[in-house]
Amino acid sequence: MQAAQFQYDFFSEENAPKWRGLLVPSLNKVLNQVHPKLSSQEEALQYIEELILLLLSMLCQAQPRTVQDVAERVQKSFPHPIDKWAIADAQAAIEKRKRRNPLALPVDKIHPLLKEVLGYKIDHQVSVYIVAVLEYISADILKLAGNYVRNIRHYEISQQDISVAMCADKVLMDMFHQDEEDISGFPLMDEEPSASEEQAYYDLVKAFMAEVRQYLRDLNLIIKVFREPFVTNIMLFSHHNIFSRIVDIHEVTLKLLGLIEDTVEMTDEGSPHPLVGSCFEDLAEELAFDPYETYAQDILRPGFHDHFLSQLSKPGAAFYLQQLEEKSEDDEDKECLKQAITALLNLQSSMERICSKSLAKRRLSESACRFYSQQMKGKHLAIKKMNEIQRNIDGWEGKDIGQCCNEFIMEGTLTRVGAKHERHIFLFDGLMICCKSNHGQPRLPGASAAEYRLKEKFFMRKVQINDKDDKEGEYRHAFEIILKDGNSVVFAAKSAEEKSGWMAALISLQYRSTLERMLDTAMLQEDKEEQMRLPGAETYRFAEPDSEENVVFEENVQSKSGIPVIKAGTVLKLIERLTFHMYADPNFVRTFLTTYRSFCKPQELLDLLMERFEIPEPKPTEADQMAMENGDQPLSAELKRFRKEFVQPVQLRVLNVCRHWVEHHFYDFERDAQLLRRLEEFIGMVRGKAMRKWVESITKIIQRKKQAQANGPSHNITFESSPPPIEWHLSKPGQTDQFDLMTLHPIEIARQLTLLESDFYRAVQPSELVGSVWTKEDKELNSPNLLRMIRHTTNLTLWFEKCIVETENLEERVAVVSRIIEILQVFQELNNFNGVLEVVSAMNSSPVYRLDHTFEQIPSRQRKILEEAHELSEDHYKKYLAKLRSINPPCVPFFGIYLTNILKTEEGNPDFLKRHGKELINFSKRRKVAEITGEIQQYQNQPYCLRVENDIRKFFENLNPMEDMMEKEFADYLFNKSLEIEPRNARSLPRFHKKYSCPLKSPGVRPSSSRPGPMRHPTPLQNEPRKISYSRIPDSETESSAASAPNSPRTPLTPPPASTSVFRCNYFSFSLSHTHTHTHTHTHTHTGSSSVSSMVSFHRSTDDAPIPPPVPPRRRPDSAPAESSPSKMMSKHLDSPPAIPPRQPTGKAYSPRYSVTDRTSVSEPPDSPPTLPPREPVRTPDVFSSSPLLLQPPPQGRRSEQSHFFPPSPFPSLPPQMPSPLGPRKHLPSPPLPTSQTTIPKLPPKTYKREPAHPSVHRDGPPLLENANPS
Incomplete structure (x- = not known):
């Protein structure tokens, strides 16, 4: 029987209905935990559910009976280092003291199903452990996909977004595609413009801003991931000598980006493009870019490499790094610290590009890649480059390079240790190709004119990179590539500088996703520690903190997107959640605009939306005022964050509510011309480039509705x-x-x-x-x-x-x-x-x-x-x-059913709920009514x-x-x-x-x-x-x-x-x-x-x-109604008049x-009732x-x-x-x-x-x- 359990197919016709949709609602909750501001399509969550079931199938193949069995299976099956992270989360889940928050995935539903999968009953704790592992992986996938979606300025995760994000992550690709030889790369963009084409001024500004944001993320990676361990122990390390003025560079980059963003935002709508030249001029006059020169000199000085190695070779430093591996809360530190020396060499390669002398010594193709490398000027150019390389390699088999890679990194000559053969290496983000040169060999007629002949190729997601110490004798400037099967290949460079370049590129490729996770964790922790300052409730009524006196949420109920569901609240709290800065809730907007007239008039709603739109800035504290008197600007960073993370989202969502209002409920404005006039005046006063598209959209809808009102409804419908x-x-x-x-x-x-x-x-x-x-x-x-x-x-x-x-x-x-x-x-x-x-x-x-x-x-x-x-x-x-x-x-x-249900809902539920002596609007009642009206509307199209x-x-x-x-x-x-x-x-x-x-x-x-x-x-x-x-x-x-x-x-x-x-x-x-x-x-x-x-x-x-x-x-009474009750005809009280017909x-x-x-006789008629x-x-x-x-x-x-x-x-x-x-x-x-x-x-x-x-x-x-x- 157990042997048969290995054949359990989660996706068969018999088993699929049991699992289909089981995890989708819980995955919504996981998404809300990792990305509260994003939503997901149903197909995307179903795709993740399929991936999770594949993992569950892999875990169940080992027939686990204890927690230790599951942990061993995870260690053998999951790629490093995600196996350690998953095990740590699962261990924390089964420890009751650490289970403050229950798992999002439904353990109680999965536990009985596992008996059918395994063929035997397992302990509930084992099920909790397995589900915790699955939840960690699902959270990791959603977090990665959410980062990708935010980078492309979207707000909803699709299935394609998940696929694209996973293709760029070595760890997840290694987990879900262990048996595949190569994976298709990203889809190509056919309409992408050539890099040689001229770009408009505004397009150049936007592209520059995107590059600066990416550069700022790289600086955050250096400061918050690599530099932090050195700063925490100043007795062992001199971080100034290692990282020089990197913090100053981060500050000037942040300042430059802020100036450009402000300039773009404040540019008048009539101006063709923002004038950003003053931003560079102001910083240049302040000598703000001088840290670059100092930094380049420090990093590129002759003794920097030796000084850095000497810092790490101290006995105390080695012990300290060992302690970091053992006690760090993030398990990724343990692995990353081992490769810290090599990974930091990538910083040296990046800074060498700044100096003209260094640029002259290397070809472009030899430069090491950045951790978060941008695609080449265009995807089609990258494909063109890869196709040229592939055509120049004789004996190529399998899929094209462009199908499993997205970027060419570098090329060069290395010696394979042992055979002592020289190999020309082409390094891509997904492949490492080893070739033998065809130069000097006699060419036969009809032979290939390719410059190289393929010897072997390595998939980067299936190898590990190991640095070889030069003191080991035969290994000089060498590094090792370890394959999945345990075999290894050692390559040696001609010099330490070449080795550093190769190691920096290889390590950055291998640990790119790991370092990104570490940076996200550090940034999230920093945001939690630094609470955003908001205006006081006395100046802005919508800033009042949540309490049971003003808002009540449904217990253990969340929407499909994981957003908390409001049960009751004051009008102000309902408007606040309607235009909440942290997330958008389309269902709440639709329900609110359908039902608000039962507790608020249209004119009052417009007043509240206009009040919500006008957000005052937080007042400075006494310490801030003292700093301002000294010439500092302590609030500049906080105000910038406040405008970006609070003001702008709230204002955009106010406009979104207005757009839905005029689109789906224009009858409010048809009945009240003054309401429409006030809305148009409010829309006309809105300024800002970010708001311009919304204003134009609302204006077009109003014009279209007015035209339809004047010309009558259009019935131009086309049928098949x-x-x-x-x-x-x-x-x-x-x-x-x-x-x-x-x-x-x-x-x-x-x-x-x-x-x-x-x-x-x-x-x-x-x-x-x-x-x-x-x-x-x-x-x-x-x-x-x-x-x-x-x-x-x-x-x-x-x-x-x-x-x-x-x-x-x-x-x-x-x-x-x-x-x-x-x-x-x-x-x-x-x-x-x-x-x-x-x-x-x-x-x-x-x-x-x-x-x-x-x-x-x-x-x-x-x-x-x-x-x-x-x-x-x-x-x-x-x-x-x-x-x-x-x-x-x-x-x-039939409308009657709907009317009955609405009336029962209206009369059976109170309009207000009392909490602490205050009456809150019962919004759950309105939501039930909106569900009925939504069912009516689905048949109106x-x-x-x-x-x-x-x-x-x-x-x-x-x-x-x-x-x-x-x-x-x-x-x-x-x-x-x-x-x-x-x-x-x-x-x-x-x-x-x-x-x-x-x-x-x-x-x-x-x-x-x-x-x-x-x-x-x-x-x-x-x-x-x-x-x-x-x-x-x-x-x-x-x-x-x-x-x-x-x-x-x-x-x-x-x-x-x-x-x-x-x-x-x-x-x-x-x-x-x-x-x-x-x-x-x-x-x-x-x-x-x-x-x-x-x-x-x-x-x-x-x-x-x-x-x-x-x-x-038959005998009937003369005036008896023909519809009189038979029961009364049979009644003993025949003298009583029958009921009204x-x-x-x-x-x-x-x-x-x-x-x-x-009757006494079948031939006798019954007695006659009295005459009526x-x-x-x-x-x-x-x-x-x-x-x-x-x-x-x-x-x-x-x-x-x-x-x-x-x-x-x-x-x-x-x-x-x-x-x-x-x-x-x-x-x-x-x-x-x-x-x-x-x-x-x-x-x-x-x-x-x-x-x-x-x-x-x-x-x-x-x-x-x-x-x-x-x-």
Whole structure:
């Protein structure tokens, strides 16, 4: 079994899902530790995760069982010196006293997985040790990549950045590419300009500044890494004699760079370029460059080398270096100090280039490289040089030099000790090539004209350099190259000077990454010790220190970028973190600008941003003032750091917030012209070259928004395919007076409604939702687009109801209902969930739902479509949400879910949190609301590839089903019309004349352009899984066991590709009052309970049903409502009046109207309930409901604050409601219709008859809104 464990593949199909993404969140935390100001792309972290898993695989191959086993594996596998660093970190992690901060990587998740990898269980401490090693390596990779990203002035790490940075690091390349012979170099820049081309003045200044910064880093390396050990023990070393005036050179370099930066920053925008000549002139007059002369003389004097060696050869010095190796906190010192003598010779080589005499003695190619060498004048020039060398070498094999190297260092002749053959050496940053000269050898015809013949080559990342002491006899001016396999090659130079040059180049190549890490550590420690001075809180309100009284962070929660997440805070602290100087948080900016209006007005936000931008300089202390009186400038360095690390980042982030504000929330400025004018004035006063690009960007956005506001929105959208042609049925183009439900093509009705509703949906802004402003007094101003969508939906739903109940003839009414269901089918194809809701809501309204005779004649397959539509809303919309996430946009989601979730979040969380007696803005609440609005916005980007037919669009835009009627009057009209066409307890229906003179036959739901064949619409819906029928999955035992109702065919008459996936939507409660027209919309409500549809079915067909036993004729009370509760019919208290008839079905399981078991004889009818007054429909109150979506059961008793269906009824009034989607209809036993009337054909007996129950909402039914308190 253990043998099999060696074959464990972390990236196989079986194992990859267990590990994929496991480390990514933790790697974000590691990045925040090493580079708090940087962020990373998801792909970059996934790439590092793959590298870490490769290391874990390598560690597990040794089958470790103890910590010591892991440590031995690290020592054997990891290159030197990173193995010692990793072991030290891992040892500190398992020592409890040193584990002040837990590991970022998830030890608890990795530990159980290691049992599967190894095949046996290991101790938790061993897992901690392994994870600590992996975390150290991940931190090292991220630190290296972050340094590279900062050098190229970027703020986000990509996968390519990591690859490029690792290629330049010998240690990491050696670790992850031990078995590869050569690694590709950096990608070439095709458009790089030639070095010979002339550069503009400003370009030369920028290039010079970059060179000075790199030079300053080299000086920091010398001072903080090499010089520091000598300074700490002045009794043994005379560091002045060794390093001369290097500190003075560092100071003058820093001063020169500061002067040039100030000049560039303060240059007027109208000037073509900065004038930096004065910077050099001022320093030259001060004789500030004199230390260079002294330094060169000291370093190049004849006795310097001997003096330096004598300093290091002192017995005390040797003991001191040994102590440094043993006690230094940084393990890299131990190895670096061994090579300190040789490495410092590189400084001598650098200074020799300053002196003209020294430059004349050497060729350019012989000069030693700098530790952080810049690329040659252009990458293409370096490649050209390497290609020339390769063409001059006979017998070259493998990849080109340019593919595994980036830079040519030097060349020269060395003697290989032992064989005593001379070899010509070419040294690159990745290769050392040994060649034999072809001079003097006879040339055969056709032989190569190459000057050298390849003998051997060494990869620099696979060798170690060892200095050979000249006192060892045969080794004179020699050094040793040790290979990975333990073999070695010794080369000797002709003189000590040549050896010094070679050693300086080789050592700098080998330890370049190590020295860079040491310098970063030293610089970081120095920054921590020297805290940046900030202005006081009395002069700058945003400088107030963090405390629990002004800001609270989420515990154990960090964003993907590792940035702490704010839970609550004052407005000042929120603005401070919005424009924080240490890092940028795009998610926080997006959330803040979406939700800030709930606690701050736009004018106040602009005031705070302007105040944040104007940053005063810190006041000098008394000691600083005394120094200034003496002519010193103690604050110059601190002020420079303050401006660079605090002022500039804060100001840039203020401008960034302004840019996001005008880009994504310009409606704030459209509503307030003064706000826009103040912002433009503020932007116009911003100065500085660093800010100029931001100012230009903001100005362009404002101009673009103004132009769009003046010209209207642009709809120039290009699709991959052309939209389908307009479908026409009986009415033709231009015949607007004939447009109606039955004359227009159902496909085109659905298309035009989808386009219209998509425009409404895409126009809704996040600010219309935050704070539930659509329920407040200023809703018309704050939520215009949302209210427009709600009004359209209400009008369309009522229009569907009106079309049905005004069609008096039964045959025509059946055709109308079937036509509406066909429109629902096309809505499904177009992913218009809002349209599906409108249809289902209309079908389930009280005037329509009671039309039993009509629904009996609807084909069973169409009834099944309505049933499946309802199922999507069950179990808190589980199937609907799954469907929404599985489809591809474009789509029109159901807004009611979002409104409900927002309202629950707003009402269930306080606006402020109290901390130490002070109220802090609850920003976590705003973040939850922003997440909901973000989900809304993700479906607002993709438009439909459909043509707009203006006449049809105007027809639906101008729908006014209520006309001049009041809402109560219209509700009465619909219900009375429903009673007229299908009276209560009617055994046969009255005859009515036909309304339509046109044919009733439907054109179907297949586009005419694609017949014959399945229905196709030009939207990205073809990728969705259309074969899934959610209705086939029982959601409860009740549904799966309710087999009494026969199953009807599930295929529609004209099956679309997704005919089995029917959506059911529920709608939001609202009551819109119009000041002049007094038109009131109804409220659609529904419950998300899964028990609704499981007990109710739309099946009315008796074709396949077993014939029930004879039942007696039904008897109903003369004035009893047809929708009275069956439970009340079966109740002992038959004298009590039934509940008020509703507009929507009940949420409870349906019971049979008549119970056979309660009767004394099957031939006897039940007792009649008492006579009740005539029914009077209710009118919703003239107020706007505070609830966006009251999830209620299907038809229950209604109550109204203003009127009742039955005025004398003692029942309490119900809240305003609107037609809501109903559960599937389920047939209940009913007696056969009498045959006495011969004018109407006999209808088949109803096997099942649905009847809604009418319990009181708060007595027997659930609350209208989840978690809502009954009132």
